[in-house]
Amino acid sequence: xxxxxxxxxxxxxxxxxxxFAAAQEAPLKIGVVSFLSGAAAGPFGVPARNSxxxxxEMLNAGKVPAPYATKGFGGxxxxxxxxxxxxxxxxxxxxxxNMVQRDNVDxxxxxxxxxSCLGIAPVAEELKKLTVFFDCGTPRIFEERGYKYVFRTxxxxxxxxxGAALYVRDLRKGKIKTIAGINQNYAWGQxxxxxxxxxxxxxxxxxxxxxxxxxxxxxxxxxxxxxTVLAAKADVVHSSFWDGDLExxxxxxxxxxxFKHRTVILTTGETAMYxxxxxxxxxxxxGARGPYGPYAPNNxxxxxxxxxxxxxxxxxxxxxxxxxxQAILGTKxxxxxxxxxxxxxxxxxxxxxxxxxxxxxxxxxxxxxMAIGAGHQAITETAYGVTRKVHGKMTVAxxxxxxxxxxxxxxxxxxxDWIASGFKKK
Amino acid sequence: xxxxxTPRTLALIVAAILAAGPFAPQWTVFLLTVALAxxxxxxxxxxxxxxxxxxxxxxxxxxxxxxxxxxxxxRYEVSGVFTLMLAGMLASGATxxxxxxxxxxxxxxxxGLLSLAISMILYGLLVKTEALGSSDxxxxxxxxxxxxxxxxxxxxxxxxxVAVVVAFVAALLVNRYLKTPLGRLAPAIKDNEIRxxxxxxxxxxxxHVKYVIAAALAGLGGxxxxxxxxxxxxxxxxxxxxxxxxxxxxxxxxGNVIAPFLGALIFGIIQSVAFDISPNTWQMVLGSSLLxxxxxxxxxxxxxxxxxxxx
Numbered sequence: 001x002x003x004x005x006x007x008x009x010x011x012x013x014x015x016x017x018x019x020f021a022a023a024q025e026a027p028l029k030i031g032v033v034s035f036l037s038g039a040a041a042g043p044f045g046v047p048a049r050n051s052x053x054x055x056x057e058m059l060n061a062g063k064v065p066a067p068y069a070t071k072g073f074g075g076x077x078x079x080x081x082x083x084x085x086x087x088x089x090x091x092x093x094x095x096x097x098n099m100v101q102r103d104n105v106d107x108x109x110x111x112x113x114x115x116s117c118l119g120i121a122p123v124a125e126e127l128k129k130l131t132v133f134f135d136c137g138t139p140r141i142f143e144e145r146g147y148k149y150v151f152r153t154x155x156x157x158x159x160x161x162x163g164a165a166l167y168v169r170d171l172r173k174g175k176i177k178t179i180a181g182i183n184q185n186y187a188w189g190q191x192x193x194x195x196x197x198x199x200x201x202x203x204x205x206x207x208x209x210x211x212x213x214x215x216x217x218x219x220x221x222x223x224x225x226x227x228t229v230l231a232a233k234a235d236v237v238h239s240s241f242w243d244g245d246l247e248x249x250x251x252x253x254x255x256x257x258x259f260k261h262r263t264v265i266l267t268t269g270e271t272a273m274y275x276x277x278x279x280x281x282x283x284x285x286x287g288a289r290g291p292y293g294p295y296a297p298n299n300x301x302x303x304x305x306x307x308x309x310x311x312x313x314x315x316x317x318x319x320x321x322x323x324x325x326q327a328i329l330g331t332k333x334x335x336x337x338x339x340x341x342x343x344x345x346x347x348x349x350x351x352x353x354x355x356x357x358x359x360x361x362x363x364x365x366x367x368x369x370m371a372i373g374a375g376h377q378a379i380t381e382t383a384y385g386v387t388r389k390v391h392g393k394m395t396v397a398x399x400x401x402x403x404x405x406x407x408x409x410x411x412x413x414x415x416x417d418w419i420a421s422g423f424k425k426k
Numbered sequence: 427x428x429x430x431x432t433p434r435t436l437a438l439i440v441a442a443i444l445a446a447g448p449f450a451p452q453w454t455v456f457l458l459t460v461a462l463a464x465x466x467x468x469x470x471x472x473x474x475x476x477x478x479x480x481x482x483x484x485x486x487x488x489x490x491x492x493x494x495x496x497x498x499x500x501r502y503e504v505s506g507v508f509t510l511m512l513a514g515m516l517a518s519g520a521t522x523x524x525x526x527x528x529x530x531x532x533x534x535x536x537x538g539l540l541s542l543a544i545s546m547i548l549y550g551l552l553v554k555t556e557a558l559g560s561s562d563x564x565x566x567x568x569x570x571x572x573x574x575x576x577x578x579x580x581x582x583x584x585x586x587x588v589a590v591v592v593a594f595v596a597a598l599l600v601n602r603y604l605k606t607p608l609g610r611l612a613p614a615i616k617d618n619e620i621r622x623x624x625x626x627x628x629x630x631x632x633x634h635v636k637y638v639i640a641a642a643l644a645g646l647g648g649x650x651x652x653x654x655x656x657x658x659x660x661x662x663x664x665x666x667x668x669x670x671x672x673x674x675x676x677x678x679x680x681g682n683v684i685a686p687f688l689g690a691l692i693f694g695i696i697q698s699v700a701f702d703i704s705p706n707t708w709q710m711v712l713g714s715s716l717l718x719x720x721x722x723x724x725x726x727x728x729x730x731x732x733x734x735x736x737x
Contacts, residue, residue: 036706082705087697088667089563093655094460094694095701101453103702115562119657122565126578138562186553186561194556217553217561 025346027077030056031099033092033110034324036084039218043243043271044112044320045085048135050313051321052109055328056080058308064329065300067362073332074339076346081105085112089119096120100129106349107132109327112320114138114187121150130349130356134327135320137188137289139415142373151356153330153368153378154323157188158415159407160240160267160289160382161195162423166402167285167384168236168263169203176200178210180234182225184245185214192240192267198419200236210234218245226253235262242268247276254279265384270294271318273387277394284387286396291365292319294396295383305364326363330370330378333361369404372411379408432601432682439684440594447583455582459654461694462589464674465687466647469600470640471675472686476604477633478616479533483541484671486548487518487641489663491648493552494518496658499567507569507588511649518645522638530634533619545663552660563659566652585654592650596643597683603639604683608632673712677719679726689727 032052035045056078058064062071072078099105107130111117117136124131137157183189210232213225241249259281270288296302309317334356338347357375371379381404385396409418410426491514498504553561603609611632614622619629652658678689700711
């Protein structure tokens with residue numbers, strides 16, 4: 001009988017301990033998805049993962065500057081459930097379901113590829129799980145349908161192309177007669193070019209397209225395309241090449257004078273500007289997909305973020321790293337707003353979502369507004385500048401900033417329609 | 427002659443899955459449905475492999491099946507699961523019938539590389555097609571069964587049930603086919619094609635038929651995968667997708683029509699576990715497990731089951 005009593009007591013204690021621990025402040029399990037292998041891992045996936053690791057660690061230690069000084073999310077510590085984004089959409093949808101239904105994550109932050117984002121969004125909706133896209137660029141996500149559980153804390157790729165067009169217009173006012181493009185033949189390259197071309201035609205009526213080169217993704221050799229672009233004698237050359245392709249373009253185009261006689265705009269040039277500082281001449285227009293890296297504002301949050309990242313990984317954070325930090329801090333802001341609205345009690349997912357919609361929050365890149373996509377899609381300002389070496393060090397000069405409303409469509413208007421309407425405000 | 431136990435075993439497995447489905451965790455239901463879709467493709471590869479042909483481009487038909495299903499939804503708002511699968515199967519089968527005239531003339535590495543080349547052509551074309559979302563692909567309509575869509579909690583089970591029934595019928599038919607004279611020709615073609623011709627059978631005709639059957643199965647699997655996942659993109663035609671199917675074929679072995687489905691399920695489980703425990707090196711876990719199977723079970727996982735019977 002005594003043994004039986006002991007067993008009962010043990011069972012009661014065993015049942016109570018987890019319940020008690022839960023009442024304390026259960027940690028938040030967050031699925032983090034980023035490319036850890038494949039072509040996009042080096043330039044984007046790994047910097048983003050590194051950024052997530054720093055943010056999780058520093059948030060849990062309460063070392064992030066104001067307004068994010070509370071530990072974790074409103075005191076609840078964060079636990080990362082890291083997943084690789086490679087393997088195709090079928091694998092990604094499977095792993096998303098595993099995270100939500102097997103590992104019971106509280107939310108998911110991730111996805112670099114627009115294809116992944118398009119595939120995951122309806123699944124997030126089906127499983128009713130808060131999902132924050134941090135980097136993917138296609139505006140199609142919130143244009144094709146509305147989502148309750150899906151948010152994106154980075155601006156769409158439309159902003160990059162519209163900003164690029166505005167900048168070259170301002171740089172060479174009235175002198176642009178012809179434009180040319182060299183972009184990779186897949187969704188990102190096609191969309192970047194078509195938005196840029198449409199924007200230029202609005203900003204400089206009568207501008208002609210000299211040539212649009214669309215080489216295969218990761219082709220590696222671009223001499224034929226460079227020849228065609230050089231022969232076309234365009235005033236402006238636009239390229240959305242990234243990583244290895246971008247480096248190849250710079251290394252192959254540089255000696256042939258591609259960057260000397262015309263205005264070349266590299267919309268993701270920031271990822272290569274330090275590495276290839278010796279090969280990029282002065283005067284090349286460089287973008288960072290928003291106010292990131294060299295264009296990030298000089299605020300406390302950015303000083304802390306870029307220093308912490310640089311100290312740990314030996315390189316400055318690129319825009320993918322900024323995007324990840326932005327997503328984590330945005331979700332934290334929404335969570336804590338919901339916490340306050342709930343009288344300090346742990347908010348439900350629906351309360352976090354309500355707080356997230358139309359939220360404005362601070363990130364290392366400045367102000368982020370969840371202004372479009374019915375409050376689920378962020379807009380930010382953007383900036384462009386030209387390269388200038390100062391004492392052998394690569395810097396950007398002639399920086400121009402464009403406010404968020406100027407480079408992003410208003411709520412409820414499709415990006416392409418907005419550009420075609422002459423950037424009409426609602 | 428020994429009685430063929432396969433149909434009965436298959437029926438038991440199907441009944442077990444249908445009965446356990448409503449109680450299984452949702453993520454396992456999804457994993458199983460994807461495994462069935464891939465299993466259908468591998469079933470086709472098995473037919474080809476039995477006559478010594480390895481297709482490095484089966485993703486071509488997987489992708490055609492998926493896009494046929496996706497386009498029906500996109501253009502004509504068709505969302506019935508069976509209609510989509512039928513469309514996928516027919517589109518792939520018809521393409522294979524035409525391409526078969528070319529491919530049935532080639533053997534070994536030439537067959538493999540030619541099929542790879544054709545699948546990469548489709549990939550290239552789809553990536554250039556901006557109207558279909560280029561490399562980002564597009565989403566399918568939520569699938570329905572005879573115009574009806576159950577509540578969210580039951581959608582997964584519905585798709586699983588459909589997949590199980592379709593896979594069951596396909597496996598039974600293939601099992602039957604392997605016992606017909608044309609089906610039995612496969613090992614003979616593999617061993618000595620000249621002798622097959624001397625016997626009066628046409629190897630090229632037999633291979634053409636097998637090629638169309640394999641493609642139809644891949645199209646069926648592609649359409650099923652598309653309705654299950656809800657999104658399609660050109661990567662379905664990429665060579666890594668074909669590689670995955672070959673991987674599963676080697677893992678499973680060609681001993682029985684159940685093997686492809688078992689192989690696909692085990693592949694799915696290993697991949698998911700690898701993703702979970704080592705996100706940075708999951709490919710290594712997957713590769714090592716294949717190596718282990720090749721070294722210890724050269725005839726694939728199925729040899730675990732058939733070994734006892736053979737002796």
